[in-house]
Amino acid sequence: MIAKLKQFFKELQDTPDPQQQTHSINLAAACMLLEVVYADEHLDGAEARLLPHLLEQTLGIATTDASELIDEARRNRNDATSLFQFTSVINEHFTLEQKQQLVLSMWQLAYTDGELCRYEDQIIRRCADLLYLKHSELIQLRNRAIERQHHDE
Template sequence: MMNRIKALLGAASAEESADPGERIQVATCVLLLEMAHADETLHTLEAQLVGDLLSRRFDLPQKDVDELMALADRERHQSHDLFQFAKEINAHFSREEKLEIMDTLWRIIYADGVLDKYEDALIRQLATLLRLTHREMIDAKVAVLDELNPGR
């Protein structure tokens, strides 16, 4: 993985140089990290949620997850928009897989117990970019809230 990461860093962008599997990993990680940073504070639990999803989804050891997160964070800072990353996910993920990402996005939002206006705007944008309906986005939100606070 380290050699692939180094090769990606030497290229103009991860999208131009990585194989499709790596581009999907980077794209997924970028969207998750963008949400984790939406309120300007990356909480430990948010970083843990991102790492857990990446590890489970792509069957990566922690070392590779850390490298992927570092690469994706650089890609996130160099990018002007999220469309290129959502496009990659739309091309390779099923609706169920995209709903899994939506579930994780809501978990990241509620990791600090608060939905702020920037997170709210970003989740709506990501739902649209991932071609998910408003209903699917809200259903994922309600499921996460019910799990986090069963007696609400």
């Protein structure tokens, strides 16, 4: 399984097909979001409802595409050996603004259930570090997610 995931990301680098490449990039982002969802060992109903919306917003994809991407990310999730596999793809293809939007989405997922578990915090901080975001950006994005959470309540 791990070999299959490594092959998948190698093909991403070798694939000239823009549609396949875009799908692979989106899959990497979806896998990162799922890491936050499963950090506390369970999928909360609010997280399950928010995840497709965040994928639509972050990646600019349709609802049906978001649902399919989530299903595929769930299947691939256990094959990953490290977050670096996902963040390296994101670093290669996302702009700074897109990276920030992805980390903001991660914070939003983490705060959806009303509390931040330490594992969610660790994953987001590690991803932000691997995405070369500054600590000040990380804190700004976290604060924006908290503000949105309070606004939605």
